[in-house]
Amino acid sequence: MRREIDREVERVVLTLDVNGEKSELLVPVHKTLLEVLREDMQLTGTKHGCELGECGTCTVLVDGKPELSCLLLPIQIHGRAITTVEGMASGSELHPLQQAFAELGAAQCGYCTPGILLASKSLLEDNPRPTRDEIREALAGNLCRCTGYTKILQAVELASGRMHD
C-alpha cells in the first residue's frame, strides 16, 4: 500500500509526567509513546521488539500498571504518571528487583530486561508475595529468548523476599 507522503503532519503539545519529571513536548500526534520516549526524550532504556504489541519488550508503567508503549499514543495518557526503567533506581541505589536481576544473572542480553523489570514491579506492588505461578501469569506477555525464564523467576522471588521481610 502506498503511504501518504505529502500530508501535513499534525503536531500536538504534550505534558508528559515521566519518572516524576514533567516535560512539555511538541510531537506529531500519531507518534507512539515508545517513539516519544526514545526519540524525543532520549529515554532509550525502553526497548522495542515488534512495535505491534506482541513481545512485551516496550512495557512501561502508567499509573503503576504495565502498558505496551508501542500501542499507546501519548495524547491518550496526558497527565498520567509514566514510569520507565530509568525511573526504577533511587539515585545510584538499585531497586531490589534490579539488584536481584543483576545478582542472579536474570539479564543476559538485557534487551527484554527493562520491560520485565517494570512488569515485575507492578506485580510486587499488587501482590507482594506472589507464588511462582502468579509470577509466570503476570509476566506471560513478556518474551525473553536468552534466559529460559528460570533466573528471572528466581530473581523476582528474591526481590519479593527482600522487599517484604
Add this chain to the structure above:
Amino acid sequence: MTENPLPPARPSTSPARRGGESADLKVVGKPLPKVDAATKVTGRAVYADDMLPARTLHCKILRSPHPHARILSIDTSAARRIPGVIAVITGADLPIKFGILPVTQDERALEHEKVRYVGDPIAAVAATEEEIAAAACDAINVEYEVLEPVMSIDAALQPPKDERVQDYGGPNNVHKFVALEFGDVDDGFSRAEHVREDVFFFQGNTHLPMEQHSAIATFVDGKVTLWSSTQVVHYVHRALSKVLELPMNRIRVIGAAHGGGFGGKTDPFAHEIIVAKLAMLTGRPVKCTLSREEVFYAHRGRHPVLMWVRTGVTREGRITAMHFRSALDGGAYGSYGVASTFYTGALQTVTYDIPAYRFEGCRVFTNKPPCGPKRGHGTPQPRFALELHLEKIARDLGLDPVDLKRRNFVKPYSRTVNWLRVTSCGLEECTERVMNASGYQDRTRRAGHGMGFAISSYMSGAGTAIYWNDMPHSEVQIKVDRGGITVFCGAMDIGQGSDSVLASIVAEELGLQPPDIRLVTADTDTTPIDLGSYSSRVTFMAGNAALEAARKMRAKLVEAAAAKMSRDPADVEVTDGRIGDLSFEEASILAEARFGTLTSAGSYTPPKIAGPFKGSGVGPSPAYSYSACVVDLDADARTGLVRVNKVWIAHDVGRAINPLLVEGQVEGSVYMGLGEALMEEQAFRKGLHKWPSMLEYKSPTFLDTPEIETFIVETVDPEGPYGAKEAGQGPLLPVPPALCAAVFDALGVWIDEIPVTPEKVVEALRRKEKGEPARYGPPRFPSIPYPPVIKVEPPPKDLDAATAAI
C-alpha cells in the same frame, strides 16, 4: 547498595596462591554477577538503535515482493523528488558480491539483476525521517519478470521450470554435495546382527532475537565507522572492505550492546553495508533498524533437514557401522551452508563409538530466506535423528535405550573414525546425574505420562577459521597503568557473558576482582582480533588468550615486587589485591618504573588436528562439551497436546568459569530446544513466511517453560582455560530427541518430525489405532544423485601418542 561495584566474591579463607597452577581459585568458579549487570538492569546499555547522533538520517530498504524474479528496470526518480529524501541507492551502487564463506560470495547488498526470495534487498533510501524513507521506498518502481519459484527440497532436486536459483553448484538446484566414508562400512554392516533404517525431518526455525538487527554508520575524515548488532565484527569488517572497496584501515566496526544473536547476526548483512555506503554518500550518520517482519526474512536460521540413517548393531547393541544421509533446504544463498552441510554429518561420532561411518550430505537452493547457523549449527537436526534412531534400535533388540547408548559412548582421549580428537568427556557422569535426579529408570507408569533421555556434544569453537589463514583466532592485550587495568579483546559479548569471562580470568591471575578490570571489546580499531561469538568459541579461545596475557603481566608485577622486597619471585603471592607485601597499585608503579609502559599480550591458535581429507576442516574443535538430558511430560491422547513438566540436564563444561553464567546458558539452551521441539516453525506459503510476527511465530512464554534443573559437570579439559569448555549451544541438542522419546513413552507413537504439534500426535495415534505404523514423519528420503564417496582411512591407533600432546 550502590550499583557499582556489584558485590565481590565471597572472601576466601583458603591459603594464598603462589605462582603457576593451583586449584585454589578466587574468582573462577564463583557465581559472580556479570560485569555489565548494572548497566543492563538500569537500561543504560547502548544498543545500536539507541544511538541517534545529530543529523542522523534514517534508512529503509525496498525488498522484493517476489520469491524469484528477474529485475528488468528500477526507477527511483519519483522517490528522489520526495522532500526529505537525501539519497537513494540501488545495486548499481554496490555491485560487488560478498558472503560469509570465501567459497560462496553470492550475495549483493542490493540486487539489480535478480531477486531470489521475498525480502531480497533492491534499493535503499536515506531520509530525514524514517516515514519519509519508507514512503520513498514505496515510490520506487521496479519492473520484474516473475520466475517459477523453487520451494522445496524435492522441487530443487528436479530440473527447474524456468531457471536455477543460483548459477553455481551441483545439478538442478543442488548447492553442495558431500560424500565421505571412514573405515569399511560394508564390512561393518556385514558384521551386524541387526540393521535398521529410519527417516526424520527437522523443520526450520529462526533465532527470534528480542532486538531487531540495527546498524548505524558515520563517515568522517575519510573513514567509515559502523556500530552494529553483530556477533562478528571482524567478518563484517572484511565484507565492508570488499564491497565498499576501502582498505581495512579506513573502516572501523564496533559491536554495539547486543540484544540477542543465537547465530542470527553471524553473517555480514545487507543493511550494514548499505548504511556505510549511504554515510559515505551523504556525509551524515545513517541508521537502519530492521522491522520485526524484516528480521524474519533476514533469517539465516536453522536449516530444514531431511535425514535418513541406517545403522548396524550387534545383538548387544554395539554399533558396527552407520550410514547417514542429509538433505538441507538452504534457501536462496550460500551463507554458512557449506559448513552447515558438513555439520549434519560431522559430530555423530563424537558421542558414539562408530567403527565405520559413511556420510552423504546435500544442500539445495530454494526461493526462501537463506538458512545459516542457529545455536548448534547443523548439528541439532542429526542429533535428533540419531538419538531417536538408537531408541528404536534398542526397542528392536529388547534393550533399555539408555543401556544401549551407554555401551556405545566414546571414551575420553580418543580419536573418532572421522579423525576428530576427543579430549575430556563427561558423558558417563552427565548420564549418571540426570538418571539419578529424574528417577527415569524407576518411573511409575500412568496414562499419558512419559520420560525420555538423550545426549549430545558440541564444539568449543571451530578448529579452523572461516577463511584460510594461519593467524591466531583470538588475541588479548592488557595495559596496566598507575594501578588501572584495561583488557583489550575483539570478543563480542552478545549477552552470554564473554566480557565477564575475560574480566574473571584476568582478575584471577592478577589477584583482583572482575569489577577492578576495565574492558574494551569488539572494536576493530582498538582491540586485537577475535573471530567473533559463534561456534561456542569465546570462552575457550579468548579465554586462553586472556590467560596468557594475564600471566605475562603477572610475571612483570611479581618481578618488580620481588626486587623491591628482595625476595625470590617464586615466593611472591598474588592474591586479594596484593602482590607480596605490596598493594597492586604499588607493584604496578614499580613495574612501570622498571619496564616502561606495562603491556602484555596473549593469543590463541587452535591445535592443527584436522584429518587428511577434503572437508576435514568442519568438525574439529580443541574440545567438546557433553550433555545428557531427561524430559518429563504429559501428553493428551485426545487433543495431542504435550505439556512438559520438567527437564533435568547435566552439562560437561570442563570447568565453570562462572557457574551462574553457565547455568544461564544451559537453561536458555533447554528453553530454546523446547521451543524448537514443540512449536517453532519457519515455514512458507507461495514464497511468503507463514507467520512473520512474534504473535503468530509461536515461542515458549513464561507459562510454557517448565522447571529446568541443571547439573554442571566439570571434567577439567587439559587445553581449556582453567579446563573450561563450551556451554552456550550443546545443551540445546538433546532436548528435541528426549522430548520425542518421552512422547513415545507416554503414548506409544513416534513423532519423527520436529516440531511436535498436536495435529501430528493425533494423526500418529489415529494411524496406530488403524493398525498402521504408529508414527508421524516423512514417508521416504528422496533419491539424491550423491557423487561417489571419498574413502578415508581411519586414523592410526597411535596417532595422538605420536603427534599430539594430550
